[in-house]
Amino acid sequence: MSANVKPIRGMNDLLPPDSAHWQQVEDLVREVLQDYGYREIRVPVVERTELFRRSIGEVTDIVEKEMYTFEDRSGDSLTLRPEATAGIVRAGISNGLIHNQRHRLWCKGPMFRYERPQKGRYRQFHQIDVEALGYAGPDIDAEMILMSARLWRKLGLGGLKLELNSLGTPAARQVYRDKLVAHFSRHLDVLDEDSRRRLDSNPLRILDSKNPAMAEIVAAAPVITDHLDDESRAHFDALCSILDSAGISYSINPRLVRGLDYYSKTVFEWLTDQLGAQGAVCSGGRYDLLVEQLGGSATPAIGWALGVERLVALLRATGFPFADPIPDVYMVLAGGKAESAGLPLAEKLRDKIPGLRLEVNCGGGSFKSQFRRADRSGAGLAIIIGDAETEQRRAGLKPLRGGDKQVDVAWDELATHIGNFLDSNQPGARQGDRLD
Ligand code: ATP
Numbered sequence: 001m002s003a004n005v006k007p008i009r010g011m012n013d014l015l016p017p018d019s020a021h022w023q024q025v026e027d028l029v030r031e032v033l034q035d036y037g038y039r040e041i042r043v044p045v046v047e048r049t050e051l052f053r054r055s056i057g058e059v060t061d062i063v064e065k066e067m068y069t070f071e072d073r074s075g076d077s078l079t080l081r082p083e084a085t086a087g088i089v090r091a092g093i094s095n096g097l098i099h100n101q102r103h104r105l106w107c108k109g110p111m112f113r114y115e116r117p118q119k120g121r122y123r124q125f126h127q128i129d130v131e132a133l134g135y136a137g138p139d140i141d142a143e144m145i146l147m148s149a150r151l152w153r154k155l156g157l158g159g160l161k162l163e164l165n166s167l168g169t170p171a172a173r174q175v176y177r178d179k180l181v182a183h184f185s186r187h188l189d190v191l192d193e194d195s196r197r198r199l200d201s202n203p204l205r206i207l208d209s210k211n212p213a214m215a216e217i218v219a220a221a222p223v224i225t226d227h228l229d230d231e232s233r234a235h236f237d238a239l240c241s242i243l244d245s246a247g248i249s250y251s252i253n254p255r256l257v258r259g260l261d262y263y264s265k266t267v268f269e270w271l272t273d274q275l276g277a278q279g280a281v282c283s284g285g286r287y288d289l290l291v292e293q294l295g296g297s298a299t300p301a302i303g304w305a306l307g308v309e310r311l312v313a314l315l316r317a318t319g320f321p322f323a324d325p326i327p328d329v330y331m332v333l334a335g336g337k338a339e340s341a342g343l344p345l346a347e348k349l350r351d352k353i354p355g356l357r358l359e360v361n362c363g364g365g366s367f368k369s370q371f372r373r374a375d376r377s378g379a380g381l382a383i384i385i386g387d388a389e390t391e392q393r394r395a396g397l398k399p400l401r402g403g404d405k406q407v408d409v410a411w412d413e414l415a416t417h418i419g420n421f422l423d424s425n426q427p428g429a430r431q432g433d434r435l436d
């Protein structure tokens with residue numbers, strides 16, 4: 001026997017029933033986004049490497065060490081997307097969605113970063129990503145936050161904390177940047193190698209360092225909120241005041257700088273303390289200069305992304321009622337005649353009872369083993385057909401939970417009986433249905 005091909009570290013298979021749980025979460029998120037007027041966009045998983053270099057920034061962890069970059073067969077440098085914003089902006093420009101327009105968009109799918117795999121941190125992970133192109137805010141900034149807050153409520157998540165900051169305009173950031181460089185230059189001995197290198201190229205990134213040895217000098221660094229320009233200050237104040245009147249609590253974290261270069265003004269994160277070190281469930285911010293930087297006409301925009309793995313993990317930790325879709329009815333078919341009549345009969349039942357979850361026994365087996373499968377399937381009812389029943393066009397109907405007796409029914413009456421059974425046994429939502 002030849003050796004197994006190994007999976008790639010940090011890239012997970014999503015198996016049932018977890019896949020059904022993901023669908024449940026994704027459906028719920030999609031409903032909320034749709035209710036706010038967001039429409040789905042699907043963009044490629046692969047883009048030109050240049051797109052990410054120019055948007056995320058040369059001197060960021062993502063571009064310096066985390067991208068899956070390769071040459072295709074014609075020698076073009078391509079990269080598996082590490083995030084969705086750049087691709088969506090690129091798609092907006094490529095498809096003429098930018099100039100004098102407004103678009104509320106969302107997208108979902110896998111992202112790729114060559115990080116150190118650990119709980120809540122993977123090399124292929126999944127995001128649901130939301131972008132509003134052509135909106136200067138702060139109204140849309142507030143609406144995005146209110147929308148995410150509604151989502152947490154809908155998911156029953158009470159404990160998420162919102163952190164906010166403003167990164168100001170580039171001009172304000174330049175002034176701030178000089179102060180930061182001056183501060184960190186006085187503590188060169190404490191800076192790690194990455195940070196020393198970034199002192200010239202991207203000193204704000206040092207604030208994002210997770211190195212505990214540097215925590216003290218990072219805490220003592222000057223803060224951007226003391227250096228905001230008037231316009232950014234007014235924008236931020238207006239955002240905070242909408243959040244205040246909507247009753248959203250938040251804390252302002254002046255050290256929240258985010259790991260990508262394209263942000264300006266508003267940035268925010270929703271954090272949990274229930275997932276250990278990987279506490280950011282959802283993060284985003286405004287990127288007013290990115291569209292122009294990528295060749296489109298100047299267009300303000302803001303977006304956020306949530307990590308699906310982390311959200312699902314948090315929902316598990318908080319006891320979210322995940323449901324596994326189970327069949328309503330299992331059809332037992334014993335004998336050659338029954339087997340050949342069973343599938344056409346099942347089709348008729350599906351026609352007559354919309355939404356019927358019917359699992360037909362395929363692959364034969366004794367009555368006993370088919371009953372075992374019926375039981376394991378979780379179905380509440382079995383349709384039992386042997387060769388003799390097939391000749392008479394009749395079937396046994398046996399409730400699988402509780403002690404009710406098997407009844408004998410003509411095929412023409414089956415749909416009515418099954419319908420009645422489902423109505424009386426599953427009033428309201430069925431297990432596996434979406435929860436609202
Ligand atoms: P972190 O600070 O945890 O590295 P980030 O700031 O790099 O997060 P973003 O680039 O803003 O994250 O991505 C948005 C969301 O995607 C995060 O809030 C997180 O939930 C999720 N996420 C980011 N990187 C990973 C990863 N490697 N594995 C799983 N989820 C991730």
Ligand code: MG
Pocket residue numbers: 259
């Ligand atoms: Mg990161």
